[in-house]
Amino acid sequence: MTGSTTLDVVLGLVFVYLLYSLLTTILQEAIANVLSFRAKFLQKAIIRMLEDENAKTADTLLNRIGAFFRVIFRKNVTSQSLPLTEAFYNHPLIKYLAEDDYKNKPSYLTSRNFSQAMLDLLKGNDFAAGDDPGKFIKTALESGVTQWKNNGKPVQINEETLSYLRALWADAQGDAAKFRTALEEWFDVTMERTTGWYKKHTQGVLLILGFLIAMVFNVDTIKLAGALSKNPELREQVIRQADNYIKTHKDQFNAKENLPKDTTLQGLQKRADSLLKTDIADVNKALGIGWKCTSVKEHENKCFHGKDVCIRSHLRIDTIIGWLITAFALSLGAPFWFDLLNKLMKLRGTINSGKDDGKETNSAKPAPTNIKG
Known part of the structure; x- marks a missing residue:
């Protein structure tokens, strides 16, 4: 392949990665909302701060894998084994920041929320207007017990946290x-x-979702690269789609948060539906992405296949490798691919502009004159 062809193939792949990584990001954010990932990580941080002795360290690969899935499936609750954390989350200032009973822990706290709740735990229920807060805080730190009563009882502060306070x-x-x-x-x-x-x-999570999406939609990077490299018309068609997408979706991403702007479940569902029915559907049709049978007559009565699904047409050993490559690409996130697509389109425009200038220059040269001696 020439340099120009290689660039066009890469552009086509980047555009496909962009669309499917956006779908992956939308699904990840929807799962994060439903399973309260942010609230769980905030709770993990609070436990780390207030219950140092009880914070479990993922010091092996298996422990880290276990910790990964515990965040996904663990209920968003505290227990009697984490008394200070439990008292912290039971403080009215923190408790009523939660969305509802199902999501019973807040997803966000400000530093002011944290400091106010901690000071209240140390000062206790008997602190009144005009009292010296230093006196109450000092008493709590000297005794190692909060002056605030959680469920009618003062709370013991674990030794490491107490030393730091x-x-x-x-x-x-x-x-x-x-x-x-x-x-x-x-x-x-x-x-x-x-x-x-x-x-x-x-x-x-993005890596796992990326592989599942690559498998379900049969987004095989190896196959796509081959198709793009062999078909100039296909490359031009996909690049036109990519160029149009950039022009119409400049404000699509909040790059700072690495997410689509509307992160409500309703907004995410609407964005996913629109993406699947328009941009992804168009690029799938152009590139032949999917599981449709490519040899209906040849495969008839010889393998499992239907109008829209044919395993024999697509599933090979290198297909799985292609899915893995796609999964890794999708895990990088939509903003990464959107930014890269922008840069590559500008580079392509510069190269093509240079070629056009060269043609004009050559055409402007006078024809050589034969001079007879």
Whole structure:
């Protein structure tokens, strides 16, 4: 293949990856909403902060795999074995931030929410207007027990967390306002780490969903690359679709969040339906993506096949490899492919513009004149 042909093939693949990675991202976000992934990761971070001794470390591959699936299937609850965390989530300021009884933990907290709840737990139910907060906080930290009563009982603070809170109190020189600021900084640092945990988890979910989508729709990268490399008209058709898509969907992504803008279940469903019925349907038709039988007469009565599904026509050893390549590509996320598609289309435009300029220059040259001596 020439350099231009290679670029066009890559452009075609990137466009396919963009459309299907967007579908993958939509499905991942829908699952995250239904299973409260964000609330679970926030809870994991709070447990890490308040129950250091009880936080389980995924120190082996099997433990990490187990931790991955526990986040997916674990109920969003705390237990008696995590008393300070339970008291934290039972605080009215935190408790009523949850969406409803089904999603009984909030998905987001501000540092101010965290510090206020922690100060209330330390100061206790008896703290009143005009009282010195430092006195109540100091008593709680010295005794190792919250002054706030959860279910009628004070809460024991585990030793590691207590040591850290005492250190923050010492650094604040017994000033309640500075102590609040230190609590908020602690929360912000932990949330930065939590964002990293969530991104890794999302990458794993996207990889699994990517493989399932590649298999269900039969998006075989090897087959697609072969078809594009052999058919110039097909390449041009797909590139025209890609160019039109870029022009009409510039504001489609919120790159910062790596998600479509409307993340409600209704909005995600509407976007998925539109994507499947328009852009994906068009590119599938052009490239022949799917399971339709390619040799109806030859396969009749010889294998399982129908009008829309034929295993024999498509399933080979290299097909699975093609699915795996597709799955990895889809796990990179739609914003990555949208940005890359933009850059490649600009590069292609520059190359084609250079070729056109060269043709004009050559045509402008005067014809050589034969001079006889």
